[in-house]
Amino acid sequence: MKPIVEACLLPLLFLTVIWLAALRPGGPVMLVIPSVGALVMAMVLLSLFVRSGTLAPDRLMHQSRSALANSNGLVLLLCAAFASAAVINLVIPDDGVPALIGWAVLVSLLMQALAIAPDRQRLLRGLLVTFGAAFTLKFVILAAVSAPAESRTARILQLLFDGLTLGSISQRPPHPLEGYLALVTLVLYFIGLAMLPSARRRIEWVEQGVVVSGDRRPATGD
């Protein structure tokens, strides 16, 4: 990985993800700090990245690297961790039953991923589906249910729905920009994840009757 990417581009990308994910144009506060639960899940997510080879921490911090390079690596790790927390906070509904279901499903999926131990490609695909589904639930389905009704019939149906669910499903009506911002944030986050220094794939081959493993097979010359 080029030093400028590791030291500048990726941390800036993740920092942008942090503030974009925290932005709530129509909310009671402008920038929402990630919850403790989101920070804990971000740690789980980070361990998943390491186990799957999506992130190779030894390529960011190692005794063979200079102090400056290790500082850059540490900054990148912190930025990736906080960006993960911010993105989790972004896609989980704010409150009520949807928040409870969102958390339960996310925790289950991440625990399942820890047990399955997927490789980099499968983990990224799985996360894309998980976060994509959570995004759709919050910014498409719940936003439609919670949006102010325009016609009288829609208002009656909404009142009936709120009455039947005791108001536990409806969320704060999102600002029209929020969905677009969330989509851009998720795209940036996944670009950042794809650019993280990944573990080099180890391959095995037989050399003079002995199984040898390494990053790449040396040229034999014949």
Place this chain on the structure above:
Amino acid sequence: MPPLREPVARLIGLATVAAYAVLIAWLFITQPRSVVEAVGGMSATLGTYQIDQQAFKDGLRFFRNDQFAEARAAFGRADPAGRDATTQFYIAYAYYRDGWRRTHSDDALFAEGVKAVDQAIALAPNHRLDVDDPDLLMRNADELKAELQDGLTRDASDFNPVRLFRSRK
């Protein structure tokens, strides 16, 4: 252009990321409601923020003519980022005078007044604000805040007939 040497690139990256992180932390702490507030807050932090003096004068003129809605609009124009303690004090005072009635007070206006005076106190050096204006009967932000909060409180003294003889400050 020759490529940057690795330590230079790393150092530039570290400095840029640190500056960006500080900016984001500042945004989280100050919670600006708009870009204007964010820019105003940043310039106030750097000590370069200035209010629009003409709009402030307009606001004072409206305020003294008892045109409080117009005064608030002008003060708001003078201090769009809400970073000037004196202007926020006058906005709070305009809410007070606008919401004051001999028999009761307008809770909505007084509540907005409390918000504005709280902002003025938060912005003032050492959170102490005195405004040297002979036309005002309350020249201290704490005094104004107490008066506004008193107007929002419901208690037995609200039914005291002597209140009918009180005057607006």
